[in-house]
Amino acid sequence: MALLEVTDLHTRFRTDDGIVKAVSGVSFELDRGKTLGVVGESGSGKSVTFLTLMGLVDRRHAEVSGSVRFDGEELLGASGSRLQKIRGRRIGMIFQDPMTSLNPVKRIGWQLEEAVLLHHDVTRDEARRRAVEILKEVEIPRADARIDDYPHQFSGGMRQRVMIAMALINNPEVLIADEPTTALDVTTQAQILRLMTNLQQEHEMAIVMITHDLGVVAELADHVAVMYGGRVVEQAKVDDLFVKPEMPYTWGLLGSLPRLDITAARLEQIPGQPPSLLHPPPGCAFNPRCAYAFDRCREELPELRAGAGVVGEGHRFRCHLSDDERARIWEAKKAALQAEGSAA
Amino acid sequence: MSELLVVEDLQKYFPVTRGLIFQKEVGQVKAVDGVSFTVEKGQTLGVVGESGCGKSTMARCLARLLEPTGGKITFDGREITHLNRSDMRPVRRDMMMVFQDPYASLNARKRVGSIVGEPLEVHGIGTDQDRKRRVQELLEIVGLNPEHYNRFPHEFSGGQRQRIGIARALVINPKLVICDEPVSALDVSVQAQILNLLKDLQQDFDLTYIFIAHDLNVVRHVSDRVMVMYLGKPVETAAKQDLYTDAKHPYTGALLSAVPIADPSAGRARKQIVLTGDVPSPLNPPAACRFHPRCPRFVDGKCNVDEPELTAASGNPDHRFACHFPLERWPMDEDEIRRKPAAYAAATD
Numbered sequence: 001m002a003l004l005e006v007t008d009l010h011t012r013f014r015t016d017d018g019i020v021k022a023v024s025g026v027s028f029e030l031d032r033g034k035t036l037g038v039v040g041e042s043g044s045g046k047s048v049t050f051l052t053l054m055g056l057v058d059r060r061h062a063e064v065s066g067s068v069r070f071d072g073e074e075l076l077g078a079s080g081s082r083l084q085k086i087r088g089r090r091i092g093m094i095f096q097d098p099m100t101s102l103n104p105v106k107r108i109g110w111q112l113e114e115a116v117l118l119h120h121d122v123t124r125d126e127a128r129r130r131a132v133e134i135l136k137e138v139e140i141p142r143a144d145a146r147i148d149d150y151p152h153q154f155s156g157g158m159r160q161r162v163m164i165a166m167a168l169i170n171n172p173e174v175l176i177a178d179e180p181t182t183a184l185d186v187t188t189q190a191q192i193l194r195l196m197t198n199l200q201q202e203h204e205m206a207i208v209m210i211t212h213d214l215g216v217v218a219e220l221a222d223h224v225a226v227m228y229g230g231r232v233v234e235q236a237k238v239d240d241l242f243v244k245p246e247m248p249y250t251w252g253l254l255g256s257l258p259r260l261d262i263t264a265a266r267l268e269q270i271p272g273q274p275p276s277l278l279h280p281p282p283g284c285a286f287n288p289r290c291a292y293a294f295d296r297c298r299e300e301l302p303e304l305r306a307g308a309g310v311v312g313e314g315h316r317f318r319c320h321l322s323d324d325e326r327a328r329i330w331e332a333k334k335a336a337l338q339a340e341g342s343a344a
Numbered sequence: 345m346s347e348l349l350v351v352e353d354l355q356k357y358f359p360v361t362r363g364l365i366f367q368k369e370v371g372q373v374k375a376v377d378g379v380s381f382t383v384e385k386g387q388t389l390g391v392v393g394e395s396g397c398g399k400s401t402m403a404r405c406l407a408r409l410l411e412p413t414g415g416k417i418t419f420d421g422r423e424i425t426h427l428n429r430s431d432m433r434p435v436r437r438d439m440m441m442v443f444q445d446p447y448a449s450l451n452a453r454k455r456v457g458s459i460v461g462e463p464l465e466v467h468g469i470g471t472d473q474d475r476k477r478r479v480q481e482l483l484e485i486v487g488l489n490p491e492h493y494n495r496f497p498h499e500f501s502g503g504q505r506q507r508i509g510i511a512r513a514l515v516i517n518p519k520l521v522i523c524d525e526p527v528s529a530l531d532v533s534v535q536a537q538i539l540n541l542l543k544d545l546q547q548d549f550d551l552t553y554i555f556i557a558h559d560l561n562v563v564r565h566v567s568d569r570v571m572v573m574y575l576g577k578p579v580e581t582a583a584k585q586d587l588y589t590d591a592k593h594p595y596t597g598a599l600l601s602a603v604p605i606a607d608p609s610a611g612r613a614r615k616q617i618v619l620t621g622d623v624p625s626p627l628n629p630p631a632a633c634r635f636h637p638r639c640p641r642f643v644d645g646k647c648n649v650d651e652p653e654l655t656a657a658s659g660n661p662d663h664r665f666a667c668h669f670p671l672e673r674w675p676m677d678e679d680e681i682r683r684k685p686a687a688y689a690a691a692t693d
Contacts, residue, residue, distance in 0.1 A: 041531035042502075141621075155622045156395070185394040185558055187619045190602035194618055212532055215561075215604025219611045238608045256536030257606055258565035260588065267565065269540050270533035273501050 001072065002029035003206055004174055009066035011052045020277045022048040024230040032173065035207040037221030037238065039214060043274050045230035046210050050176050054093060055083040089119040092167030096179035101163055102151040108162055109147035115169050134165045138195060157188035164195065171203055178210045193220060214257055218242055226250050229275045229285030232304060233318045240312030246326055247317040249286045251333060262337060284318065292329065296320045348520060348552050349383040354415035356405050360627065373626050375401040377576040388546065388553040390567030392560055392599065396623050398576040399556045403522050407441055408432055420519060437467055440513035444525035446505035450497040456508055457493040463516045482511040486541060503534035514545065522554045527562060539565060560603050564588055572596050575626055575634040578654065582663035592657060592670040594641045594681065615677035640681045641669045643688055
């Protein structure tokens, strides 16, 4: 049994303008010690999926349905106090912006100790010892001195490390990281990613890496889910997704990425804008931007399916194009990319 | 090919003061400290570096939004380093900027038409009718609907706003456009649209770009030449191809190897150089080579004593770098990178 099983999760927000379908039928599984990369653009529902799963959406304005099973226990509809026992203890979360997720008027140490005291019956001294230990683990230099600093005395990369320390201080089984490196420089990003993989191996922790950066996913993830318009549009093992993506949006994402290893005179661009979740287009959410869309795409939502000739276990995607046609289009794209790569 | 912009030894120091009424200068932040480069007409110079390396300050000095402390800026054959406001005004027609944050750089209370038309108005070009026609033409060129003339910025998405920012920069036919992180706030698919647009515009209107970014992939895609900066100084400058395939400075190497590769098997195969620590404070930069505390090739008694000059690579005067122990080839992995200085240290002992 998977550690985390999400089945047919829906989140809808009631707003003055109508109902925003932020998440529509997302399902995935995550095993212990594995990393799931969740890729998508802003508004694809990737963050809301995990806020819902953690019980962090405001239920007064949101309708939530589906099932989230964590270690066999249903989380949707669980009581607030039950969720509090799990959040921060067994499931840790790192938010994107390290500048705004720390309390600016409390010392780093105090904020870390609080996380321990909330879940364990220990003295403040013991909590402090644990806080120094975890700061050392995330490679903050002179941790025992810096623990009494305020967040503004830390650089961006160090603050992000403190956020990781806070999420890890209770040894969670699942770590949900929402764009943990987006605000950082490449060199700092490389440090943080290396740190996360080391800690994962040490603690056999499962990681959900929410990001818009396919490069980060390629480096870190075991499985990938590509989200678009509130739905998972393709999911696969990381190698399968990059070797043979099966759906036009994923092709577009890979083609629009400027890369160090491939020289393209011109990036492939996906025309238009991501869809409005208030008035999503009928049929496949990607159809208005898809170069291969035909009538059926505009009428009928494609199921998440496995195709004939699709290698890779668990590789599923949403697309009405026939298997032959997809194979033909991808072969042509791949050949074009390779021609450019060798020209370079 | 002629030079549009020549920058020699540009410096920008910010004073650090203490005291409220009797302010006393207690130090200087050397944000830009001796940057020299030239940009040829119709070319793109990419400037890369981590946050705090002075790349934005440099851009602001070039556009004279900040007063340079020292050095010389020659634009289109004319020295503009210390021109006063009124003398600078005609120069500004030829030099426009595109900013990073498309949410903050457009006045939320003005309509798109007047935002894009403002440069024309400031420089007193054309009648109201002419201006409107020109603005609508530009909106169309950057891929927006000319009928959106009367809309407000909040009605547009991030990518569309960046198009508005680009239209505004191009409306008076500038020669040089300084783009300060123009795509870093955008989603990948929209980022590709904007990068393609900038490239098309460059060809159509013979534009020269200075393109500032922290993303090496993006810089590689748009630039002809690239300058890598670290703590206010250029550490390496070269033609794009040379920089990306034959990096000489260990910092360039570290930056290149830190970029995630969107190919799982290639990503696993390479050995990354991961730098330790953060960029030091420019208030109190390390002595001699500013990169030495983080450098994998650091040699005690050399790198922290003797500051390396920007020198040309053998056989390629165009490829310049500031390092005592440049990389022999690229790519290299971390162990190889450490080897040479060890040999050097053994020889001098």
